[in-house]
Amino acid sequence: MTRPAHSAERHLSSACGDPVAELERLRAENTQLKRALASHAVVDQAIGVLTALGRVSPGDGFTVLREVSQHANVKLSAVAERLLEHAQGAALPEVLSSELRAALARHAAGSRSR
Numbered sequence: 001m002t003r004p005a006h007s008a009e010r011h012l013s014s015a016c017g018d019p020v021a022e023l024e025r026l027r028a029e030n031t032q033l034k035r036a037l038a039s040h041a042v043v044d045q046a047i048g049v050l051t052a053l054g055r056v057s058p059g060d061g062f063t064v065l066r067e068v069s070q071h072a073n074v075k076l077s078a079v080a081e082r083l084l085e086h087a088q089g090a091a092l093p094e095v096l097s098s099e100l101r102a103a104l105a106r107h108a109a110g111s112r113s114r
Helices: 007-016 019-053 058-072 076-087 094-112
Strands: none
Touching: 019 058, 019 076, 058 076, 058 094, 076 094
């Protein structure tokens, strides 16, 4: 005689469906989370560069990155990567350079009036 499955076991087996498909879904989610974590670290480092070199607060540093990203139509993580490379001596693409100067000027003007 088989024992009846507990409610939690029944829910788990019905929620998982195909274990192979569930494993693949979890692997894809894990990969996505790893990319997001790495991207977040790059953005945090770029904010640090803006804080030190651009003389803005960390909150304004994120806002500056976001504005540059939006105005240049470049992903935030890509802007952050280029900024980190620039801090190490690489040339910053002109579109990012001009947007960065404009965003820093806007935020420098705002901090002086506070």
